Amino acid sequence: MTDAAALLTRCRARGLTIATAESCTGGMVAAALTDVAGSSDVFERGLVTYSNAAKIALLGVDPATLDAQGAVSEQVAAEMAAGLLARAPVDIAVSVTGIAGPGGSEHKPEGRVCFGLATRAGTRTETVDFGARGRAEVRAAATAHALALLAAATY
Template sequence: MNDLEAEISALAIRLVEAARSGNLRLATAESCTGGLVGGAITRVPGSSDAFDRGYISYSNAAKIDSLGVDPDLIAEFGAVSESVAREMALGALSESGADIAVSITGIAGPGGSDFKPAGLVWFGLATSRGLIETLETNLGDIGRDNVRQAAVRQALVLLLSGVERS
């Protein structure tokens, strides 16, 4: 296990413990991470007390159909954008029985463009108490697997911050 994997594991344990003690349920809406955040959470024993569900909304159609993302937002800003990350988190929150939801949409690579390079990832966080945040990160063109793992780490950090503020 490398350092990042160990950090992800430790964050997931802290998250599950904090959510369980606060009697909070979690949901994820993942695009470029393809379910890795939900996988990290459900690796933790007792996570069924805290994890409600995860949405893997890799395609634009999945974002629209499963999470209620407005297709006009995707057309105007692209799937990798602040607006879509916000709508994904809000959609996961409203479609689930969760108290806190995180979303991830990004360009893991290879590829990208000057405007949206590989390593660009947007996150959304929404809570049943009305907290809505977005976060943009540009991890750089560090390779597909590294971008995805770094995005998992950041999503867990955001979820943990949401739990701690609830």
């Protein structure tokens, strides 16, 4: 797992601030950051937008994107991250949306998680299939991956 304290130190040194928009991780990325004392000068806010309605209302995700692609998609992850960046006074926004399990489908299996990372330079996305290793493990792996994305964005 990426060291949240080191990430926060690097952001602090560069004057960068962070926000999170989380679905399947339910705030675990925000919790990892705020577990570090003094994180409030870097971590600005975290939103748990578990429902589609929350994604629309709080992040500005287009209902048409949700209808066409589903919540677990790179398109929705991109809109989540970009929407948060537009609404929060931060430099970096990360989003997480996926299927932690149990369950899934042939097209969207358990363990599939989509990530978005938005900065003033633009937004990028990626999908990771962690596999059907159980809800807790998928959520932990997704949290670690989101922290690694944030760390990579600070170099």
